[in-house]
Structures are given as structure tokens and as C-alpha cells.
Amino acid sequence: MPLPEESVVCEIIAVGRRLDAHGLAAATSGNYSSRVDGDRIAITVSGSHKGRLSAADVMLVDGDGRSLDSRIPSAETPLHVQLYGLYPHVQAVLHVHSVAAVALTRSRPKATLLALEGYEMLKAFPGITTHEARVDLPVFDNSQDTPALARSIAARLTGKPAAPAYLIRGHGMNTWGRTLDEAERILEALEHLLACELQTQQLKSANGPEDDHEPLDHLSRSPAADA
Numbered sequence: 001m002p003l004p005e006e007s008v009v010c011e012i013i014a015v016g017r018r019l020d021a022h023g024l025a026a027a028t029s030g031n032y033s034s035r036v037d038g039d040r041i042a043i044t045v046s047g048s049h050k051g052r053l054s055a056a057d058v059m060l061v062d063g064d065g066r067s068l069d070s071r072i073p074s075a076e077t078p079l080h081v082q083l084y085g086l087y088p089h090v091q092a093v094l095h096v097h098s099v100a101a102v103a104l105t106r107s108r109p110k111a112t113l114l115a116l117e118g119y120e121m122l123k124a125f126p127g128i129t130t131h132e133a134r135v136d137l138p139v140f141d142n143s144q145d146t147p148a149l150a151r152s153i154a155a156r157l158t159g160k161p162a163a164p165a166y167l168i169r170g171h172g173m174n175t176w177g178r179t180l181d182e183a184e185r186i187l188e189a190l191e192h193l194l195a196c197e198l199q200t201q202q203l204k205s206a207n208g209p210e211d212d213h214e215p216l217d218h219l220s221r222s223p224a225a226d227a
């Protein structure tokens with residue numbers, strides 16, 4: 001019978017392949033983790049390509065992010081263990097360098113949140129049953145001082161209604177869930193939503209505000225009707 005960490009490692013390897021297939025694992029970017037039991041967390045090592053993970057690319061850390069197997073964890077490990085500490089129900093955390101997340105947050109350099117509203121895909125987030133909803137995702141400025149970044153994230157997440165994810169400007173996004181499958185579903189949904197948001201922003205910018213009032217039926221009118 002496999003040890004608990006062995007099945008978790010297999011799940012992390014599989015999610016890496018799927019996220020790479022979605023274009024969410026460029027170069028060696030991103031890191032993924034899943035709670036094994038209690039305070040033991042399996043997390044990808046630094047520097048590995050996430051689409052080509054093997055068991056040797058996943059290590060164990062404790063709830064404070066300290067290595068349990070002599071390997072050196074990723075510098076972004078504090079952003080994972082913090083979520084397990086803040087939310088006891090969280091069993092998995094995914095961090096990716098999404099192009100849409102990077103572009104949107106860079107296009108809004110002062111924004112501290114990104115609101116998603118009116119999208120059908122919002123129903124992929126826990127607890128949302130209608131498109132008539134609004135989700136405010138916290139946005140944080142990037143920093144190479146990961147412990148300091150973790151402290152600023154904790155200050156915003158503690159005591160607030162739990163968002164399903166947050167964004168780091170010019171860097172990427174973190175999602176989490178009660179299972180690795182749920183964290184992956186939220187990540188895929190968020191990637192879809194951010195891509196829609198980005199394309200909508202680009203279309204509005206290209207077309208100008210007057211197009212907001214242009215009737216859609218002009219598209220089906222024949223040239224004769226216009227004469």
C-alpha cells in the first residue's frame with residue numbers, strides 16, 4: 001500500500017502536466033503543494049519544469065515551511081504554508097505565472113483588488129450559484145522579500161470573507177482548495193475569467209467608449225438594407 005505522500009506526489013506530478021498543457025507552466029515557473037497529513041506538506045522543489053515533474057521534484061516541508069527531507073524548498077514556500085495556516089480546510093495550493101494575471105495587474109499599477117462580475121464562470125468558485133455575483137480578488141505588489149510579501153498578504157486575508165485566490169502584480173496568482181482537484185478547478189476558472197477580462201479591456205480600448213451603445217443588430221443587416 002503506497003504511503004500517503006506517494007499518492008500526493010503522483011497527484012502533484014499529474015497536475016503539473018495538465019497545467020503545462022494549458023500554458024501555465026512556462027520555463028520553471030510556478031509551484032504546487034498539497035497537505036499530506038497534519039503539518040506535513042508536499043511541495044515542488046525550486047527550479048524544476050512543472051510539466052516534467054518526477055517524484056524527485058517534490059519534497060516535504062512542515063507547517064512553517066522547513067524542509068523535512070534535507071532538500072531546500074522554493075523561496076515561495078512561505079506563500080503556501082501561510083494559506084494552510086490561515087485556512088485549516090485548505091488541502092492544496094497552486095501558484096502559476098499566468099500571462100493574463102501578469103498583464104492585467106501590470107495594466108492597473110495602483111489597483112489593490114480586481115473585481116470579477118457578471119461572468120457565468122464565477123459559478124466554478126465555491127459558494128457561487130449565479131452569474132449575478134461579484135468576486136473581489138486581492139492584488140499585491142510583487143516583492144523578492146517573500147516573508148514580507150507573506151506578511152502583507154496575511155494582513156489582508158485574515159478576518160475577511162475568503163476569496164478563492166489572489167494576484168501578485170507582474171508575477172502571477174495563487175489559488176487553493178479543499179482538494180487538489182478543487183484548487184485546479186478554481187485555477188482553470190480564474191485563468192478563463194482573467195483572459196475574458198483582458199480581452200474585454202483590449203476590445204474596449206480598441207473600439208472606444210461609443211461602441212458601448214452600438215446596437216448588435218447592425219451586424220446582421222444586409223448592404224441593401226443600408227442603402
Ligand SMILES: [Zn+2]
Nearest residue numbers: 030076095172
Ligand atoms: Zn512565482
